[in-house]
Amino acid sequence: MNFDLENLSSFAGWERLAETGMAFGTNLVAALAIFFVGRWIAARLVILMKAALTRAKVDRTLVSFLGNVANVGLLILIIIAALGKLGIPTTSVTALIGGAGLAVALSLKDQLSNFAAGALIILFRPFKVGDYIKVNGFEGFVSEIKMVQTALSTPDNEEVILPNSVVMSNCIVNRSSMPLCRVQVVVGVDYACDLKAAKAAVLKAATEHPLCVQTQGKEAVTYITNLADSAIEITLWAWTNEADLGAFRFGLNEQVVENLRAANINIPFPQRDVHIIQQQ
Incomplete structure (x- = not known):
């Protein structure tokens, strides 16, 4: 009689073990299905997202970056869902992933700020x-x-x-960002010179320069901007294309000097008058 009870108990144990194994196997198959089907769906979603961003003419670097972020995010969700199907508490897994993510974010905060700034540069241009x-x-x-x-x-x-x-x-x-750039040239002339002739000579350097651009509101002009100790300062404003800025600025400086010399207008050196008083 004892032998029969022991056999019955052993059979019941094996039956429970078989049921547990079947349940685990079913859950394992379901978890694998969730993982692989989820990965397939996630890959298609990422492809669709990249295609939509590309059609919207978003920069390729940003498209790739956002695609990678979406891919990693979806993978984490799929893994959590698969582990939940196996009976593993997803709350602890989520907390573990969150803690690991926080640790990585703190250790890479400078690089993450660079990533965020790079996304803003590419997005807002x-x-x-x-x-x-x-x-x-x-x-x-x-x-x-x-x-x-x-x-x-x-x-x-x-x-x-x-x-x-x-x-x-x-x-x-x-x-x-603007097609035209303004060039400013400041030159000092002698107080004794013909001021109108000096301004005309300086202005001519710009108006006759082949790289000077004159449109409405962007004409070359001259102003008397300062009465300095040794000279009257004339300021010339002239406009040129952004690509020609360097060549125009250097050529304009040279032409201003040549025009003033041709008009016999002196560009004075700084000077001081010293009065010596002799005591008797």
Whole structure:
């Protein structure tokens, strides 16, 4: 009789084990199905999102970055759903992932700020590759825009690498955003000269220059801007295309000097009158 009871107990144990195994196997198959089907759906969603962003003419770098973020986010959700199907408490898994994410975010906070700033640069486009900008004391042509940094090529043929967080936290001067640039030349003339002739000679240097652009509201003009100790200062404002700015500025300086010399108008050196009083 005892033998029969022991056999019955053993059979019941094996039956429960078999049921547990069947249930676990079913859940395992379901979890694998959730994972693989979820990955397939997630991949299609990411492809659709990238296609929509590309049609909206969003920068390719930002499209790739957002696609990677969406892919990782969907993968985390799929893994949590699959683990939940296996009976693993998802609350603890979510807390673990959240804690790990917070630790990574704190350790990479500077890089994450650069990523965020890079996304803003690509999204709002304060400048683009090829623009001439000034930022944080540096200036040059934008040669490359990446998610974490922006590269400038200076007029001295130097490459400056700026973190995007630095770029977005400082004032940006984009010289290429406007088609025309104003050039200012200040020159001093002798107090004894013919002032009208001096202004005409300075103005002629701009109006006859081949790179000078004159449109309504953008005409070349001269002003008397200062009565200095040794000279009357004449300021010339003239406009040119952004691409011709350097050549126009240097050529204008030279032409102003030549025109004043041709008109016999002196550009005085700084001077002082010294009066010597002899005591008897």
